[in-house]
Amino acid sequence: MTEARGVPDVTAEELARLDEACFPAAERWTVAAWAGELRAADRRIGIRRVDGRLAAAATVQVVADVADLHRILVDPRYRGRRMATGLLAEMLAMAVSAGAVRVLLEVRRDNTAALALYRGAGFTAIAARADYYGPGADALVMEATLVVPPGQVGGAPRTHPDSGLPGLM
């Protein structure tokens, strides 16, 4: 199933400013990189604002039935309020609506907060990539399988019941 792609009301400049507050220089996305995400037809972007200020964003690519979570970031001022948890659930729902049944992502092995976020959402590590983020900075590849409960097409996705993983919502 596919649906019209909604692009949120946000600029690449705002996204790059948020990125700068969230990532070390070597891992930052530029304005041009974010503009590419906003333009690409196979991306879904989600944002959160607090008093008009961009507080969080996420982007996922969906190709056929596989989604790839490219980025999720929350302004340090707004962390620890489950903003990323809610945004991730929204991104997975968007991915399911676009036809995804499986979601993959890469995360730095030492990114404690992101690992807690992803594990809490039902992702499991399926592989490691040495030096993915530079010398000594390994990545874990994580995966979640999604199903939509019968009769709830377009509703909240859940991890596959056979996987033994907790629900996503």
Ligand SMILES: CC(C)(COP(=O)(O)OP(=O)(O)OC[C@H]1O[C@@H](n2cnc3c(N)ncnc32)[C@H](O)[C@@H]1OP(=O)(O)O)[C@@H](O)C(=O)NCCC(=O)NCCS
């Ligand atoms: C990872 C990130 C998006 C989490 O955002 P957040 O809104 O603070 O996350 P949430 O409040 O939804 O918390 C999600 C889970 O992670 C845990 N967590 C959050 N920050 C944590 C930390 N510093 N250390 C350990 N666990 C942490 C929470 O306890 C929560 O688990 P729980 O529901 O079992 O309590 C945020 O820290 C961030 O933007 N980091 C920089 C960018 C990044 O690394 N993005 C991920 C790779 S693209």
